Amino acid sequence: MYDERIPYQDAMLCIKVNQHMKIREPLLRLWHYHRELEWLYIQEGSLQIRVQEQVYTLGPGGVLLVGSSQPHATWTVVSEKVIYLTLHFDLNAYSDPSVMLYYRTLYEIDGPLSRFNEQFHTVPQLREDIGRAISGIYHEMHCRRRGSEVAIGLYVKQLLLSVLRSESEEEGENRELPPASNLRQVFDYVERHLSDKIEMDTISKMTNMSYHYFSKYFKKTIGLSFVQYVNIQRIKKAERLLLTEQAKITEIAEKVGITNMTHFYQLFKRYNRCSPKEYALRLTTNADKLSPSSAPTS
Template identity: 40%
Template sequence: MEIFQEPIHYQNPLLCIKVWEFTSTGPLAHIKPPTQWHYHKEIEFILVKTGKHRLYTPERIFDLEPGEVVVIGSSRLHAAQRLSESDLSYIVLHVDLEPYFDPAMMPYYRHFAEIMRPLEDLNYIFAENEQARADVGRIIEQIHDEIISRPIGHEIAAAMHIKHLLLTLLRADSRGLLQSHEYVDRDTIGPILAYVEERLSERIELKEVSRMAGMSYHYFSKYFKKTMGVPFTDYVNRKRIAAAERALATQVESVVDIARSVGIDNMAHFYELFRRFNGCTPKQYLRRMTPDAGASAHD
């Protein structure tokens, strides 16, 4: 099994977007579980135009036909393959949402920043809402056309389309996963989240983090939970386990060494957290990376 961090080279660095149409032709080999997985910081949307496409994540398999769409969250392990003898054509949109978190977006920050749950959970929208699926597919095509053709003002148009895409998801969210919440001060929270990301292998002291935020220990604890939806220690643990998931799949180190590399020395605690966030042990998680090629999911 091969797994790598895919570098995403933006066509326009100011927009933090890469969008491209891919085609796959020729004889189709026997369909087997994937052997090549990858991940990247950017979230990914895929729109199938012709043919049949299969996308794997550790927990789910999405079989996509023409007109169907799927979204994969930031740093999420995934793999893909063509499913039919007919030619496959699909558009892939990679986007880093950080530049799009302006004041109007901040009430929804913790959702699109995947603080509480992965964006992959939103794929139920495309399975249940035909209009939303068509609208998002059309927006992806519009972003592709703007970036590739580069007419005057394409930067403005592409940025507007990204916002329109996010708005479409918000309004089609019948399960209430993207509900508006407490306004988030990005200047306060942004550096804190970056600090955590950079120091997952180290001891992260709440006292030091609250000092960075210019708040008392107790006030910061309440502030973080109120704005982010989860306690600070829970957020840190989620990030540690997410890093451990990628390390398990990409490195040859033992589970003990991986746990230590993400800042968890107590193995009982590590296994407890891994089960809490994944519903399985690290060994069972790795087994998911070679799923049954016959299974599929759409929610």
């Protein structure tokens, strides 16, 4: 089993989507995993995929979701010829406040996202919507028309919505949703003050909760502590700055509110498994190699 590194076709969107064709091709069945979510959409033929202990057989129109860091392998080509799309994207790149409200589900606190594959298989309309979104992302990524970034972002949100709506149907919409009014102002405040010192005491007063109650409330609702959430947002902003600004790493660390460089490097490596310099070099190199002019059109 190996940790696969996904070469993004767009450094800002943190996404890769490709079309594959296999004709009577023997497969090595190599187990692998990656931090990105993976979606498959079968356009022609049949394919078997194994996700941990579960084997899925996908025919034309079939879709599959593999969760972050979940071991999986392409098991066998069932038909003589199969054509399918694979989509990988880093969920962190699309985690705005509306997404963070459903952190427990989308970040797999309550269980792997692959548990929704049965729902995708049994609900034709849901399967069609997912296939249409994946196809739309593929088309936009390889045509690169004006506004493609916006269109791709909308399609990704459609995929995430499919997951959330599947959960609602599966549980009879009995699950209590987190109180959005309290959390939205917290998310907005953190986003505006990432370069400053953020005190949980200030946040708890803002939400009319005691310090200890807010701490427990936030972790129970979101699935991670408030400090962890702030650190994730700081690193996400640092990722964007590394790609969009010509600045020293020390300056970027200060802009995201981390003055201790040792702590900054530790956090960055924890969430990206590489240093800030390696991250920027890898993404900009991949972006150059996979520029619109060199993108496949099939």
